[in-house]
Amino acid sequence: MPFISLRNITTPYCLKNVNLDIEEGELIVLLGFTGAGKSTLLNVIAGLTEYQGEVYFDQKNMNDIPVEKRDVGYLLQDVYLFPHYNVFNNVAFGLRATSCPADKITEKVEAILGLLNISHLKNRYPKDLSGGEKQRVGLARSLIMEPKILLLDEPLASLDPVTARNIRKEVKSLHRRLFLTTLYVTHDFNEARELADRIVVIIKGELKQLGSVQDIFYKPAKEIKELINII
Amino acid sequence: MKRAISKSSLLYPLPVCLFLALWEISGRIAHTPLFPPFSKVFMEFWVLLGSGILLKSLAASLTRVLIGYLLGSLAGLFAGILMGLNRVVERSLSPLISILFPIPTLGWLPLLMLWIGINEALPVALIFICAFFPVAYNTLTGIKGVKKEYINVARTLKASSWFILWHVIIPMALPNIFTGLRLEAGMVWRTVIAAEMFAISTGIGSLLINAETLIRVDIILVCLVLLSLMCSSFDRVFLWLEHKLTGAWR
Numbered sequence: 464m465p466f467i468s469l470r471n472i473t474t475p476y477c478l479k480n481v482n483l484d485i486e487e488g489e490l491i492v493l494l495g496f497t498g499a500g501k502s503t504l505l506n507v508i509a510g511l512t513e514y515q516g517e518v519y520f521d522q523k524n525m526n527d528i529p530v531e532k533r534d535v536g537y538l539l540q541d542v543y544l545f546p547h548y549n550v551f552n553n554v555a556f557g558l559r560a561t562s563c564p565a566d567k568i569t570e571k572v573e574a575i576l577g578l579l580n581i582s583h584l585k586n587r588y589p590k591d592l593s594g595g596e597k598q599r600v601g602l603a604r605s606l607i608m609e610p611k612i613l614l615l616d617e618p619l620a621s622l623d624p625v626t627a628r629n630i631r632k633e634v635k636s637l638h639r640r641l642f643l644t645t646l647y648v649t650h651d652f653n654e655a656r657e658l659a660d661r662i663v664v665i666i667k668g669e670l671k672q673l674g675s676v677q678d679i680f681y682k683p684a685k686e687i688k689e690l691i692n693i694i
Numbered sequence: 695m696k697r698a699i700s701k702s703s704l705l706y707p708l709p710v711c712l713f714l715a716l717w718e719i720s721g722r723i724a725h726t727p728l729f730p731p732f733s734k735v736f737m738e739f740w741v742l743l744g745s746g747i748l749l750k751s752l753a754a755s756l757t758r759v760l761i762g763y764l765l766g767s768l769a770g771l772f773a774g775i776l777m778g779l780n781r782v783v784e785r786s787l788s789p790l791i792s793i794l795f796p797i798p799t800l801g802w803l804p805l806l807m808l809w810i811g812i813n814e815a816l817p818v819a820l821i822f823i824c825a826f827f828p829v830a831y832n833t834l835t836g837i838k839g840v841k842k843e844y845i846n847v848a849r850t851l852k853a854s855s856w857f858i859l860w861h862v863i864i865p866m867a868l869p870n871i872f873t874g875l876r877l878e879a880g881m882v883w884r885t886v887i888a889a890e891m892f893a894i895s896t897g898i899g900s901l902l903i904n905a906e907t908l909i910r911v912d913i914i915l916v917c918l919v920l921l922s923l924m925c926s927s928f929d930r931v932f933l934w935l936e937h938k939l940t941g942a943w944r
Contacts, residue, residue, distance in 0.1 A: 509850060511849070533850075536850065543841070545844065545862060546866065547866060560851055560857045588943045590943060608851055
């Protein structure tokens with residue numbers, strides 16, 4: 464049974480009748496150019512946008528479940544760390560919002576900062592962090608809530624190639640360790656190849672091909688073949 | 695280098711000292727009650743302080759300012775938050791605020807004198823109006839400036855609407871809110887003085903108008919210096935508070 468099922472997902476001006484099944488613990492890369500509808504699909508799964516169709520998590524219909532109760536972690540390209548909180552308080556935000564006891568918060572935050580090797584940044588404010596550090600803090604903030612699903616929307620697009628490669632490795636290793644169902648949006652074919660268990664190619668709001676890295680790159684559908692040739 | 699810095703810092707009070715010396719000399723040469731020398735004004739300050747008149751007048755004005763400013767700012771903050779969070783409220787109240795905001799605060803004085811009479815409520819009401827509009831407007835601007843992505847991120851972190859309001863929206867709107875508060879920190883003093891000069895028989899404004907009647911320029915100057923100190927103190931208090939609350943992250 465799929466862990467996430469999307470049925471006939473349609474959104475105004477963007478997605479057209481998207482159907483997709485994702486297994487538990489999979490790392491799915493949503494690949495496509497800007498404006499293809501990849502981020503909108505993440506927003507549908509998170510419950511952050513209006514849509515038609517059905518979203519199921521573990522066979523439960525999520526259509527009427529608000530974002531607060533969907534158990535998703537979300538990391539965007541610009542991270543959106545709260546500027547008025549230091550790293551510790553940014554990461555602790557979700558725990559405080561759910562009235563977690565103070566000693567538990569400290570314990571959990573310290574653990575997740577350690578896991579991502581950013582313990583030394585805990586007193587810094589976002590304005591004093593580099594792009595890569597911000598992404599790591601954002602990842603820690605998403606993971607601390609122990610979400611069932613992790614949504615990553617082009618998290619490395621604005622980073623330099625070396626930092627991006629390092630964080631990509633960390634994402635891959637974290638995914639293996641936590642066995643967390645992850646959807647990763649990118650327009651970078653190499654990034655998709657490096658990370659994905661399976662790749663979903665979206666073109667102009669339509670799901671054009673779903674398959675393993677080998678399928679997508681060695682047996683691509685017609686439209687994708689054209690895209691690969693362009694690159 | 696160190697010597698140069700200390701030398702130049704010694705020069706900073708020089709213009710003030712020159713100004714006071716010039717004032718003293720001119721006042722003595724002019725020898726008229728319309729232009730008393732600095733020493734006479736300073737002496738009058740001590741006399742007023744000793745007699746308790748100055749502190750009593752200051753306390754009366756300060757109480758009015760604090761009550762009116764506190765109520766006006768809180769109401770402005772509340773209205774700004776309400777408009778910032780609810781588009782229907784914003785669209786309903788915006789035209790009203792656009793019409794009322796540009797009216798100079800003292801323009802309300804005749805109307806308020808007729809509506810609430812000449813009593814303690816008059817300057818408080820004027821200061822309320824003076825503080826309300828800028829704080830409401832700047833709070834609205836600050837709240838609308840918070841990107842919806844921050845709110846979405848907070849929602850994925852299971853934060854309730856109240857939690858988001860207190861821990862994301864209001865803190866991020868603070869710089870704008872402080873702009874509104876500081877904008878009117880000096881203006882409320884001007885307003886209270888005007889109200890006291892025209893309508894109320896206590897406070898610094900009243901002391902000023904009485905001194906004018908008695909041709910006591912020394913008392914007028916004492917009051918003006920005191921007003922300048924109060925205006926700048928208010929501004930500095932908010933500047934300090936703003937720095938305390940937002941300085942670390944801005």
